[in-house]
Amino acid sequence: MKNPLPRAVGCAMLLLASFTSTFTHATDITPAETKAIAEEGYIYGLPIVMNYATMYDYAVDKxxxxxxxxxxxxxxxxxxFSYKDTAIVSPNSDTPYSLMFMDLRSEPIVLSVPTVEKPRYYSVQLIDNNTNNFGYIGSRTTGSEAGNYLLVGPDWKGMTPPGIKKVFRSQTQLLFVIFRTQLYNPADMPNVEKIQSGYATQPLSAFLKQPAPPAAPAIDFPKFDKDLVKTDFFKYLGFALQFAPATPEEVAIRAKLARMGIGADKDFNFQDLSAEQKTAVVEGMQAGHTKVLDAVNHLGTQINGWNIVSSGGDAAFYDGDWLKRAAIAQAGIYANDAEEATYPMAKILSDGTPLDGSKHNYTITFPAGQLPPVNAFWSVTMYDGKSQLLIKNPVNRYLINSPMLPDMKKNADGSLTLYVQKDSPGTDKESNWLPAPNDLIYMVMRLYWPKTENPSVLPPGKGTWSPPAILKIN
Known part of the structure; x- marks a missing residue:
């Protein structure tokens, strides 16, 4: 989906074989209450901590x-992205990325984009620290023309300056911006680089040619790695919350966390708890993680073995459903809104049998005239079924997408068959080969800017178009 789970927050870290953290006071609540709060707090906080892991890797730790x-x-x-990129799970390998973490504490930032000639697709996804998508710039939403856009924090109260096309308000002071620029083929990279060079940011004061306001205080970011997160999950959560004023739907969960000494102004101290409460915290987090994994498996609608998920969204989309938000982050953090990209995902055959490249070869056949209905482009990307990372393969091919169609072979009836297997299907079929791991398989179909008229994959899982079944061929 996702676009994607940071390396530092892989499933292994969530087994919590040992949990020694920091906690301030919770002796006034029962172990049962402690377990319940830890469970709910883990579910609420997982996307926030996952985002912190990415932020630390990308913008803090050189x-x-x-x-x-x-x-x-x-x-x-x-x-x-290739198999060498491990910071985000289920990464998109269709579009060269431009990435930026943004700090809006001192003043707003002006984000400028160049003209992007049609039909090339591009998007700028704006994501707050809670992993809510709070806006888009790009082909679908603002068009192909150049423009200046203002990104403001939760407390900004200024007027829209001249020369600004639109103001986007983040609910958090720190945020993540993901630029996706369509690449037609390897020879097209210089054209993509030219567009990327036109993406720019500057403080509002510089845009207005005014003196800059005082700089915000330096942030002392706590070190993050996969071992520390086993011990300090709630410490990281509390740290991140200081940059995210509570919204109305967050008041209740934040009040519960505060009872356990978890929050923006607190220092979580696990050692102050009794042995019984320590056990309750561990059990609560484990129960929360089990719920998240179960929710991932029930995120969408199963059609022909594909799970068509409703993708990500803004704060209103989640509406306080922290389990839904955590499950989407676990399945692929930073997932687009469904209208921007919809993601059918596959780990099983229609009968529920796991896809396993070490045991079987598979095919996916699109009938004539029934390729994915999109305004931009589509792809099918292969991942290792355990790590959700791209896999090393002899042809350096991680996906098959619609720009590759001219070089692919269609069947006599006009249908298109993809060969999903670990070994080459033969030189006559290699153009249609999607290399698979010698292990469990995870595939994500990405439908960029899906069409809204029939046939359409929208609304996800209920549309008039469905991905074809994956068939076992040996």
């Missing part, structure tokens, strides 16, 4: 191996 750029600076990737 030695992370995944570092991109400091806050308020755009990092343009002149390549698509």
């Amino acid at each position: 030695n992370s191996g995944q570092y991109k750029a400091p806050f308020n600076h755009i990092h343009n990737m002149h390549n698509v």
Whole structure:
């Protein structure tokens, strides 16, 4: 989906074999209450902590191996994601990314985009620290023309300045911006780079040619890694909450967390709890994680073995349903709104049998005239079924997408068959080969800017178009 789960918050970290954190006071609540709050708090906080992991890797720790750029600076990737990229799970390998974490504490930021000639698709996804999509710039929403857009924090009360096309308000002071620019083929990369060079940001004061306001205080970011998150999940959550004023739907859960010493102005201290309460916290988090995994398996509608998920959304889309938000983040953090991209995902055959490249070969056949109905483009991407990461393969092919159609072979009846297997199907079929792992398989179909007229995949799981069944061929 997702676009994607940060490396530092993989499933292994959530087994919580050991949990020694920091907690301030909770001796006045029973172990049963402690377990219930830890469970609900874990579900509420998982996307927030996952986002912090990505932010730390991309914008804070220059030695992370995944570092991109400091806050308020755009990092343009002149390549698509490969098996070497491990910070985000289920990464999109269709579009070169430009990425930026943004800090709006001192003043708003002006984000500028160049003209992007049709039919090339591009999008700028605006995501707050809670993983809510609070706006889009791009082909679908604002068109292909150049423009300046203002990104403001939750407390900004200024007027829209001249020269600004639209104001986008984040509910959090820190946020993440994901630019996607369509790449037609490898030779097209210079054209993508030219567009990327036109993406720009500047403080509002610089845009208005006015003196800058005082700088915000430096942030002392707590070190993040997969071992520390086992011990300090709620410490990371409390840290992140200081940049996110509570919205009305968050008041209740934040009050519960505060009873356990978890919050923006608190320092969670696990050691102050009794042994019974420590056990309750661990059990609560484990129960929360079990619920998240179960919710992932029930996120969407099963059609032909594909799970068509409703994708991500804004705060109103989640409406306080923290389990839905956590499940979408676990399935692929930073998922687009369904109207921007819809994601059928497959791990099983129609009969429920897991897809396993070590045991079987598979095919996916689109009947003639029934390719995915999109305004932009579509793709089918292969991932390792356990890690949800791209897999190394002999042809360096991680996906098949619609720009590749001219080089693919259609069947005599006009249908298109994809060969999903670990070994080459033969030189005559290799153009249609989607290399699979020698293990469990996870596939994501991405439908960018899906059509709304029939046939359509929208609304997700209830549309008039469905992905074809995956068939076992040996």
